[in-house]
Amino acid sequence: MPATSAAICLWRRTGTGLEVLIVHPGGPFWAKKDDGAWSFPKGEFDPDVEDGLAAARREFAEELGHEAPQEDAIPLGETRLKSGKRIVAWGLEGDFDVDALLSNTFETEWPPRSGRRQQFPEVDRAGWADAELAGRKLNPAQVVFVERLAEALD
Numbered sequence: 436m437p438a439t440s441a442a443i444c445l446w447r448r449t450g451t452g453l454e455v456l457i458v459h460p461g462g463p464f465w466a467k468k469d470d471g472a473w474s475f476p477k478g479e480f481d482p483d484v485e486d487g488l489a490a491a492r493r494e495f496a497e498e499l500g501h502e503a504p505q506e507d508a509i510p511l512g513e514t515r516l517k518s519g520k521r522i523v524a525w526g527l528e529g530d531f532d533v534d535a536l537l538s539n540t541f542e543t544e545w546p547p548r549s550g551r552r553q554q555f556p557e558v559d560r561a562g563w564a565d566a567e568l569a570g571r572k573l574n575p576a577q578v579v580f581v582e583r584l585a586e587a588l589d
Contacts, residue, residue, distance in 0.1 A: 437519035441491035442477035443503050444511060444526045444580050446588075447563070453588065454563040455581055456531055457572055458498060461538065461559035463545050473572040475580065476558070477522060487523050498558045500537025504529035511583045514576045522577065526584045533561040 445456040457473040459465065465472055478494030480487065488508055495503040509526035516522065538556040545553045564572060569581045 437515075437521060438479050439482050439487075439521045439523065440477045440479050441487045441494060442475040442522055442524040442577075442580070443491045443495040444475050444524050444584055445495075445503070445529050445531060446526055446584060447528065447530050452565060453585060454565055455569050455584065456533075457562060457564050457569060458558040459560040459562075461556035462541070462543065463555065465559075470571050471574060473569075474574055474577060475524060477524075482523075488525050491523075491525055497539045499531065499561065500539075501531065501535065503527055509584065509587050511580045511587070514579050516574065516576045524577075524580045526580075526587065531561065533563065536561050 447454055456476070458476055459469075459473050476495040476498040477491065478497065480490035480494075492503040495501075504527050506528050511524040511526055513521055513523045536558065538558040540554045540556055542552050542554050545551065545555075566581050566585060570578050573581070
């Protein structure tokens with residue numbers, strides 16, 4: 436059975452409209468990838484064991500180094516990545532200083548087959564994006580969350 440991840444789509448309104456917080460995955464595989472590589476803060480959970488929104492809040496804190504806002508969440512449904520992985524998401528209003536990013540890390544062998552282990556941040560960058568920019572930067576399967584959020588807020 437494909438894995439399930441829970442995500443937070445943090446949003447804010449600015450003078451130019453709606454913006455969402457997106458994150459770029461860390462590590463050597465993603466280092467030179469940009470358009471289509473970004474995501475929302477998210478992580479895997481077992482829906483039979485853990486509440487999805489609680490998992491999304493936990494993953495937000497792990498990937499950004501700051502707690503998710505405790506505001507009421509807007510359910511944004513689910514989507515599937517090409518890999519089959521399922522992502523469920525919630526919209527939360529809030530703000531985040533992208534310069535304050537403090538991601539957890541993971542360890543992997545790098546370079547491959549070198550025997551050397553290195554640590555990398557799970558998320559190496561975060562940024563605010565309007566719908567157009569988010570549509571370009573996000574993994575295509577996750578763009579639907581921006582669309583659903585905009586609909587819910589109208």
